[in-house]
Amino acid sequence: MAGDRGEPSGIHADRAAALGQPPLPQAWAQEVNAVIGDEVPALLARWPIEPPAIRLVLAALAALFPHHGRAVAAHITTMADEYNRTQPGALLHLAVALIDADDTRAVELARDIVAWDEEIDPAIIDAVGIPPALRAGCVLAELTLNIALRTDRSSSVSDTSAS
Numbered sequence: 001m002a003g004d005r006g007e008p009s010g011i012h013a014d015r016a017a018a019l020g021q022p023p024l025p026q027a028w029a030q031e032v033n034a035v036i037g038d039e040v041p042a043l044l045a046r047w048p049i050e051p052p053a054i055r056l057v058l059a060a061l062a063a064l065f066p067h068h069g070r071a072v073a074a075h076i077t078t079m080a081d082e083y084n085r086t087q088p089g090a091l092l093h094l095a096v097a098l099i100d101a102d103d104t105r106a107v108e109l110a111r112d113i114v115a116w117d118e119e120i121d122p123a124i125i126d127a128v129g130i131p132p133a134l135r136a137g138c139v140l141a142e143l144t145l146n147i148a149l150r151t152d153r154s155s156s157v158s159d160t161s162a163s
Contacts, residue, residue: 036065037065037068040061040062040065040068041068041071043058043061044058044061044062044068044069044071044072045071046058047072047075052079052088053148053151055075055079056088056091056092056144056147056148057144057148058072059072059076059079059091059092059095060091060095060140060141060144062076062095062099063094063095063096063098063099063137063140064098064137064140064141066098066099066100066101069095069098069099070099073096073099073100076092076095076096076099077092077096079092080092080093080095080096087117087143087146087147087150088147090109090112090113090143091113091140091143091144091147093109094106094109094110094113094136094139094140094143095140097109097136098133098136098137098140101133103131103132103133103136104132106132106133106136107125107132107135107136109136110124110125110135110136110139110140111125113139113143114139117142117143117146119142119146120139120142120143120146121142124138124139124142125139
C-alpha cells in the first residue's frame with residue numbers, strides 16, 4: 001500500500017513510531033474506505049445465500065463497517081454460537097463485539113486470539129496510540145485471512161478448532 005501515493009505506508013508508520021506519535025491514515029485511505037463502504041450493503045445482503053466460509057469473510061467485513069454490519073449482526077451471533085470454541089467462532093464473536101462497539105470485549109477477544117494464533121503479531125493488540133477497535137479490527141483481519149488459508153487446505157470451516 002502506498003502511504004503518500006509513492007511512499008509505502010510502513011515507512012510512514014515507522015517515522016511516526018520513531019517520533020512517538022501514532023501513524024496517521026493518508027488521504028487515499030479514506031477514499032478507499034468510502035468506495036468499499038459503498039459496496040458493503042450489497043455484499044452483506046448476500047448473507048442468506050452464501051456458504052459458511054464466505055459468511056466468515058462477510059462477518060469480518062460487517063465488523064469493519066459496523067454501521068452496515070448491524071443489518072447482519074443477529075445472523076453473525078447465531079453463527080458464532082454454532083461455531084463456538086472454534087477459530088471461526090472466535091472470529092465471529094470478535095465481529096459481534098466490533099459491530100456492537102464493545103471495545104473492551106473486542107480487545108479481550110482479540111487478546112485471546114493472539115494468544116493461540118501464532119501467525120498474528122501480538123504487538124498489534126498493544127499498539128500505542130491506536131484506538132482499541134482498530135487494534136481488534138487488525139486482529140480480526142489477520143484471523144480472517146489465516147482461517148481462509150487454512151480452510152482452503154481443509155474440507156470445511158469447522159475443521160479449524162481454537163487451541
